[in-house]
Amino acid sequence: MDTQRAVRARGLTKCFGDVVALDGVDLDLAPGQIHGVAGPNGAGKTTLLGLLLGLTVADKGELTVLGRRVGRARPAPRGVAGFVDGPGLYPSLTARKNLAALAALRGQDVSGGRIGAALAEVGLTEVADDRVRGFSLGMRQRLGLAAALLIQPRLLVLDEPSNGLDPAGKQQVHAVLRGLADTGTTIVLSSHRMDDLEALCSEVVILATGRVRFAGPLGKLATDQRELEYRLLTSDPDTARRVAGETEGVRPVAGTGAWRGTQALLVRALAPAVEGLVAALVAAGVGVREVAPVVSPLEAAFLALTEEPETDQQETDQQGTVRQEGDR
Numbered sequence: 001m002d003t004q005r006a007v008r009a010r011g012l013t014k015c016f017g018d019v020v021a022l023d024g025v026d027l028d029l030a031p032g033q034i035h036g037v038a039g040p041n042g043a044g045k046t047t048l049l050g051l052l053l054g055l056t057v058a059d060k061g062e063l064t065v066l067g068r069r070v071g072r073a074r075p076a077p078r079g080v081a082g083f084v085d086g087p088g089l090y091p092s093l094t095a096r097k098n099l100a101a102l103a104a105l106r107g108q109d110v111s112g113g114r115i116g117a118a119l120a121e122v123g124l125t126e127v128a129d130d131r132v133r134g135f136s137l138g139m140r141q142r143l144g145l146a147a148a149l150l151i152q153p154r155l156l157v158l159d160e161p162s163n164g165l166d167p168a169g170k171q172q173v174h175a176v177l178r179g180l181a182d183t184g185t186t187i188v189l190s191s192h193r194m195d196d197l198e199a200l201c202s203e204v205v206i207l208a209t210g211r212v213r214f215a216g217p218l219g220k221l222a223t224d225q226r227e228l229e230y231r232l233l234t235s236d237p238d239t240a241r242r243v244a245g246e247t248e249g250v251r252p253v254a255g256t257g258a259w260r261g262t263q264a265l266l267v268r269a270l271a272p273a274v275e276g277l278v279a280a281l282v283a284a285g286v287g288v289r290e291v292a293p294v295v296s297p298l299e300a301a302f303l304a305l306t307e308e309p310e311t312d313q314q315e316t317d318q319q320g321t322v323r324q325e326g327d328r
């Protein structure tokens, strides 16, 4: 069995009629990590997660999950849990009875105590005996996670698990996922929220038009040398603008405006040039109250990778990342 990778995909292709949802995806996902899958609408995220869960099969390519080849007549191995497009639940049953019914459906003998513990872990104890019909989207998501926890998954696959969660609910779900990863569970989750991915994931896969644009450590993506737009709040906006115009590698952006009641300066620069600008401002007697990227480095990298057509260089980068992690 392959202990180096929880998931190995080579040339995975899936079409729906004329639509190519996944187009030759190569991927190696290390075990015990939280992997984020990001990409614009229609990029193929849900299709990929559905393949991992064995809900659908690829038209071409190879997929190995937890060391076992999956495909037509080869279902996903035990130990894989999760959901896409929201968890499948029985609206007329209570949360507790839903978990009992789902366990019975899987042929699992689960004690009431374990069901109670799973509900407590996702913060649903108080509504355990309420019918799911009245549950909000966030509560349903949490119940879906509780159902997955019951089987003690080795691979947990979740499509947009933070959807509909309030900030406290999100913290709780994040804590559950981190706890699972700490005990060796591999987690693959999709999200449109870069802040969620930054908070949770060590590795990220970026898909666009069914192809992998990046796969690897989050840090590698976010710390790529990339020019970003920064917002500076200073004690003297006019002098700050003049100093910015004179600082090497810094380009003031036109149309600066009010930001929280003060006048902000917007510049485009690489991170080292921004450090130079701050030093120059201090030397000129200008107080610097705040320096922050207008969009996070990860979001900027995401936009750059997904909004532009794929280049040969990106293709090389992606292939390189895949080759580094596994053989071909």
Ligand SMILES: Nc1ncnc2c1ncn2[C@@H]1O[C@H](COP(=O)(O)OP(=O)(O)OP(=O)(O)O)[C@@H](O)[C@H]1O
Pocket: 016, 019, 020, 021, 039, 040, 041, 042, 043, 044, 045, 046, 047, 048
């Ligand atoms: N069952 C289906 N029948 C027809 N087309 C489908 C089906 N499932 C997915 N597609 C198409 O495949 C492409 C990829 O869809 P998918 O749902 O995997 O993307 P996604 O990245 O999850 O998108 P979103 O962020 O909007 O959820 C889209 O063009 C979609 O319309």
